[in-house]
Amino acid sequence: MARGKLRIYLGAAPGVGKTYATLSEAHRRVERGTDCVVGFVEHHDRPRTEVMLHGLEQVVRKELEYRGSVFTEMDVDAVLARRPKVALVDELAHTNIPGSRNDKRWQDVEELLAAGIDVISTVNIQHLESLGDVVESITGIRQRETVPDEVVRRADQIELVDMSPPALRRRMAHGNIYKPDKVDAALSNYFRPGNLTALRELALLWVADRVDAYLTEYRSAHQVSKIWGSRERIVVGLTGGPEGRTLIRRAARLAEKGAGGEVLAVYIARSDGLTSASPKELVVQRTLVEDLGGPFHHVIGDDIPTALLDFARGVNATQIVLGVSRRKGWQYVFGPGVGATVARESGPDLDVHLITHDEAGKGRGLPLARSARLGRSRVIWGWLAGVAGPALLTLLLTGVAPEVGLANDRLLYLALTVAAALLGGLYPALASALVGSVLLNWF
Structure with missing residues (x-):
């Protein structure tokens, strides 16, 4: 059985229109003849969103009692039994009521996908697990409900539902997101322009990074060597x-x-x-x-x-x-x-x-770098072997053993050059070769 496909509407903040976009997509698919049902969609008493539910088949929710109150969650078994082509499951990061089939809603979605059912879901950028600390530093609020990044990254399609901060604040002021008694508190806290701007940029960068990953994978698979300037x-x-x-x-x-x-x-x-x-x-x-x-x-x-x-x-x-x-x-x-x-x-x-920089034209600094690697004492011994060594050898060959012969003289000078190279590196060896050549030819 082929695994179902996951489509996610990603938003920077509540109220940007993710659920509305999900329901609009469902209506388009139903008009094309696709078997599409609502597994779980929360309209939050928003009139326009509630109207969009009309005309769509809704799977009856499962009621659960918890601490003296009754809550409703998506009935995973009912959706699996209904076996639609597409299921709408809102709020991917939602934590289910204790006693549910799974602890998290994204786990419910994984079951539907494994059964071959396509899923359309929603999530806000602040609910991604890896961004919890960043979002808390921006808004001052720690998100308790999170979804692993890998779950979202594995989605077959991610669509960013974008809205500018001024437009979102106008929606809030008109009462299209929260009830009137909560509007002022929301506008002065979580929905401050600075918060919304930062969250929006975070969402844009996250989606851009995902697109860039797909681009890299495509270039590798198709062996594309030409540079595509999709981002700096x-x-x-x-x-x-x-x-x-x-x-x-x-x-x-x-x-x-x-x-x-x-x-x-x-x-x-x-x-x-x-x-x-x-x-x-x-x-x-x-x-x-x-x-x-x-x-x-x-x-x-x-x-x-x-x-x-x-x-x-x-x-x-x-x-x-x-x-x-x-x-x-x-x-x-x-x-x-x-x-x-x-x-x-x-x-x-x-x-x-x-x-340009302060070191330009001052020399490559190779002796210093080699000194740092070989040690100061080794470099000093290298220079002594490369400069003083040929002079001492010349005194010995001219005064003590003049009958050694030219061929052996060359080998002795060459041995000093090798010793200088082993001790001090390139430059002492070059000095030894130069001094030894001059002395050998002169004497």
């Missing part, structure tokens, strides 16, 4: 240098200019591990980007421009933020640099920002 997604390329903090903050400001913008930081390391990044600085930058709400990625790639562009296209980024090169002017003889290469190969669908 900014990739910050980090080198582990101190300028990274400046780049992250600048990218965050760029993201704020576009609704729903997102910042992703990426550090690309060579597969051989020979990088100039400071681990402590990378930890600081990771913390900063995560504090700003973005993820940090560590990628392995020997060709940094290619790896960076592949990553950006893989996450459907629209912009890349890089720092102006720290290399000195003479170092450009070895190539145009990462920033220029990325800008040249990015293509028309990916913008590249080169951000």
Whole structure:
């Protein structure tokens, strides 16, 4: 048996018209000949909503007694026995009265879906479980009735029922949502303009995030490599240098200019591990980007421009933020640099920002970075082996053992170069090779 399909009308606040939209959809389906019944719809004494129930078949509710009062809940068994094509079930986050078939209404809906019945339901953004703390910080009210986010995300269709805060407050003032004796209290508390604006933005961002997830899944399934700029997604390329903090903050400001913008930081390391990044600085930058709400990625790639562009296209980024090169002017003889290469190969669908910073043109700082990784004492011994070592070896070969021979002399100087490399890294080794070559040729 095929599982039923779930359609949810999502609202930012009570009164935006979710139940009305649900009933309107039910009337449209009935007119098309679809077998549609009302499993549970609460009109809350709203005249226009109550009128919309006319002409729709309603499954009789189940009565339950609790603490001396009688309440009504959806009769799941009756709906299953009736077996309609579509069932309307309002208020997905509702908590059922003790003694009901299930504790939560969304569990009732899961049973209907498992039986092959399509369900149309409603929920407000404040009832999503993951947003409880955020909503409480906005409204000052803790929502007791919640529904797991995964239940809503699994819906086959989610439709946002939107209404501007001024329009919603007018509906409230006209008595279309609450009874007249509750209007003033609602307008001055939960339905304040600031609260409604924040909740509306929360709903829009949540739906946009879900759409973005579907878009990513579609692009992956269809192997789409071209960037689709559905939302601003900014990739910050980090080198582990101190300028990274400046780049992250600048990218965050760029993201704020576009609704729903997102910042992703990426550090690309060579597969051989020979990088100039400071681990402590990378930890600081990771913390900063995560504090700003973005993820940090560590990628392995020997060709940094290619790896960076592949990553950006893989996450459907629209912009890349890089720092102006720290290399000195003479170092450009070895190539145009990462920033220029990325800008040249990015293509028309990916913008590249080169951000100036205090470290620009001061040199790449590789010796310092290697010193930080190898330790100060090792670097000092490396320089001694690379500079003083060839001089001492020359004294020995000229004064003590001049008959060793040129071939063996070369091997001894080469051994010092290897020792300098093992102790102090690249630069002491280069110095050893240069000094040893000069001494070997002179003497």
